[in-house]
Amino acid sequence: MAMNTTDVAAVRSRPMTAEEKKVILASSAGTIFEWYDFYLYGSLAAIIGAQFFTAFPEATRNVFALLAFAAGFIVRPFGALVFGAMGDLIGRKYTFLATILIMGASTFLVGLLPGYQSWGVAAPIILIVLRMAQGLALGGEYGGAAVYVAEHAPANQRGYFTAFIQTTATLGLLLSLIVILMVQGYVNGNYPDQPILDAAGLATSNPDGTPAMMKAFNAWGWRIPFLGSIFLLLISLYIRLQMNESPAFKKMKEEGSQSKAPLREAFGQWKNAKIALIALLGLTAGQAVVWYSGQFYALFFIQNVIKVDSFTANVLVAWSLILGTGGFLFFGALSDKIGRKPIILAGCLIAAITYFPVFELLTKTANPMLHAAHQTPVTVTVDPEDCSFQFNPTGTSKFTSSCDIAKASLSRLSVNSTTVEAAAGTVATVKIGDTEIASYDATKVTGDEAAAAKKAFDTAVNDALKGAGYPMVAADNTTVAKAEGFFDIFTGQKLTIVAILTYLIILVTMVYGPIAAMLVELFPTRIRYSGLSLPYHIGNGWFGGLLPATAFAISAQAGNIYAGLWYAIVVALMTVVIGAIFVPGGTHKKDIFSDANN
Template sequence: MTTTTTNVRDRSRPMTGEEKKVILASSAGTIFEWYDFYLYGSLAAVIGAQFFTPFPEATRNVFALLAFAAGFIVRPFGALVFGSLGDLIGRKYTFLMTIMIMGLSTFFVGMLPSYYSWGVAAPIILITLRMLQGLALGGEYGGAAVYVAEHAPANQRGYFTAFIQTTATLGLLLSLIVIISVQGYVNGNYPDQPVLDAAGVAVMNADGTPAMMKAFNSWGWRIPFLGSILLLAISLYIRLQMNESPAFKKMKEEGAQSKAPLREAFGNWKNGKIALIALLGLTAGQAVVWYSGQFYALFFMQNIVKIDSFSANVFVAWSLVLGTGGFLFFGALSDRIGRKPIILAGCLIAAVTYFPVFKFLTETANPVLSHAQDTPITVTADPADCSFQFNPVGTAKFTNSCDIMKAGLTARSANSNTEDAPAGTIASVKVGETVIQGYDGKAENAADEKKRFDTELNAALTAAGYPINPSENTSLAKAEHFLDIFTAQKLTIVAILTYLIILVTMVYGPIAAMLVELFPTRIRYSGLSLPYHIGNGWFGGLLPATAFAISAQTGNIYAGLWYAIVIALMTVVIGALFVPGGTHKKDIFADDGR
């Protein structure tokens, strides 16, 4: 067991070797927990095909992303439960509970039969396990941030808590490396598997041959989930070696603990106001920048730019390798100039540059697609026929001709404009000079009309230069293996993604120290956990699904970026007006809240 000083006010000295060991051990355990949580996000498209098969492709993508987001939606509730426990019984034992719940939930995802075997029970159980992961993560972050901050020297809180900030990105990186390794091995050593429909029957190609999928997409995706049981064992060992936070021990010895931390943290305006300012003026903007730079960038490359999942994972992994050091850099910088200016600057730069950066990403990774998007495409439809195609529960059926038209264009990454038509008009689309008539999805001949529409739309888009079949697009970026990035095109993609990661490190590197400094010791775990997890769980976690739905509705593949931009700008304004500055100079033990 490690030993730590209880002289919690004497923190400006250098950290001892034992204290560094405590912080590194805490960070390592948190990496494994983030690895577990983000496995699903990295494999959302593959898992969606296994558990949400009955739904149309566009709906399946939204539903799969929302299953990913389910873990984020419940994170604030985990923050309330485990934050309260952390302030009542201590940081260490709360750590042990959260890692157990996370590790076992991840292992059971790997064991869960698909929709073909268990029907609708399979996606329901999957979402339940995701919610358990979210509850565990809701209690994890606050404890890790508080634990490290309460051990760190006062003049290095930003630097040492930045190690905790790296854990989320390193957990994502670890998940990508494991996925890339397993995917390469399984697909290279095992034969392709037949594609099954919702009834479990093999799908046939037009020429009568069975449609096939890679072995990894069929069953190999389970291996990273099942392997997490080993990480659980390592994490438990690490957590058992840690001692309680010296600040908590001192507070307990003095009898200064809060008997009702949730009521004290959020039941009066003095502390509740701090939580509200922290949410809207810090964590909301931080969250959308974090998820735009990592998960939405990954989703955008796979589903919009049409890069295969292996190559997209390789490019993101390299950007994480190159950019992760920024967490420590900006954490240390915040010890000198303050947390607030760095976080708000990151939000502002992101809001100003997202549109040109993501457009440059498309131009670089798929130049044929980017060039084709200059072709004017106009949808003419009755406005009443056009719905907002956001389907959070996967039950809505979008059968209006306008909805079908827009869904078809979005699936092909085609940008379009919409013109109003008289009431009752069946939607049509003009691609260049070619006009294609839509159809009513409720009509008796809808199946035949769908085949006709898809054929005509594919032909028109192909004539306009759209690369409908990615396998025939030789300009599309593709990595054959992890080291296959040393061409101008691929290095540029990695550079673009690294820029997005640097923005992530600006907003995320100093945030833990900033939140710790806003709340007194006796309610610190509860106080910082809720605004952090509402910001990251709701504003951030719902970003990929929300952005995708906005893009589908507007007919513009970049329109979903407005969600992140508006929230980031909101945080800049509120943060500049209401978030206190100079917290990096604060003695976090001087105000115990009594």
């Protein structure tokens, strides 16, 4: 005989049994492995970009590599629709099995996929297809995990227990970083450097005629973490097979109250669609940009903008994740007492207010020489009509005007500059201190003349920047942060960097710790999996997943390494305003087993 709503609520209010805790921890462990698979690409985006996008201009490789990373996020809402409907129709458990199989197989195949030199344009296309498969799987994973845990947890501890699911994304990233660091250290320490090949597969040379080389990890060692994920897949499958169906779904099935068309009910009826829209704009959009700014963009910024080597950057971010991850559980538990809404919106607001000074402090601490050089005035005088927005996601656009060439060159070197408008037809010039350098229009020169013009411009810019104090060669920059090993963080500089990054992670835990419980409480049981999955994955997949590529492009266009932060700040402030007005409070007191109360 099925229990009534009051009976179920009473059962859910008691402490969790050891078996229920085991089920929830097992669910969290499986989700950690799935996030590990997904984040491997993000952690190795620059290295993978060099392997698969060598046909594209060097200036656009980082953006294109990040877009391939974002491809996994673009399709996440579609995965939310497909697997959300499955979860509401056939159950949470079997949907979990499908998502982990797709994720694990896609990750393993990335490790096997030949590079551009072997398969040509097919290689990057297949890579992005595999990324999309990962995104589809993840689109079905999160909603199921959040619903599954919430429907097992005691009513007065939903925030705390669902916070374990919230830790899985960060722990998955941490696991990926640790595996990368271990493999990178072993491969580079035991195997010789490899020659750098051009798009035709031929060895390249440095300007002085010596062979251009890359570390063995960059050449082939990066594949090992992807191939090794097959073992995590087997473990995850075993874990998922031990799980039981959630009590709320079983109760609903026994009563015959399942939705026959969960997608139509969730998004075709305004009373439910309205909740999804409010959840997206008033919660998940702001949560997403704070989350990705604090984890992925921070890692990208350290490596590619302020020029800290990848090993050191991974070590510093890994330590911040270790130190900050407990915040998920703290803020999840706190939300059980004071509510979810005030904590999430406070995190968004604090992030919006502090991002600019925090990222500038990060630059000043991690690369003092670069920060000091930013005090030298650099201006780019251009005809505005000569300038393009230098975002090239397909790799097919060519930026050849004198303005584009000048701005692209400064952006690659992390130079802050000011743009001055000039009369129509003016050839762009770059002024560094007292030195003025004329750019060139690549459409008006060809062959040897074009190569000579490029070399002359690049040499003049590099010499002027070096004279202005810019660290043009890593070997000459003795001030940049450098870690020789995982535990080499105990200097004032590196501890300060870890503290800054940990602060960013704490903001992540504020917005992300309570979000699962909040979303579960907004939707009735019969459409809960579908209802919460779509706004979550649009927010995190589109607003969040596209953040690194968008921020990088904005900074390049604006001529300022911090300009890309405006994207996160504007979205976070939008969420604060919409959330404060439209998101209901007091959801932590709700009975999620009674659809009538939702």
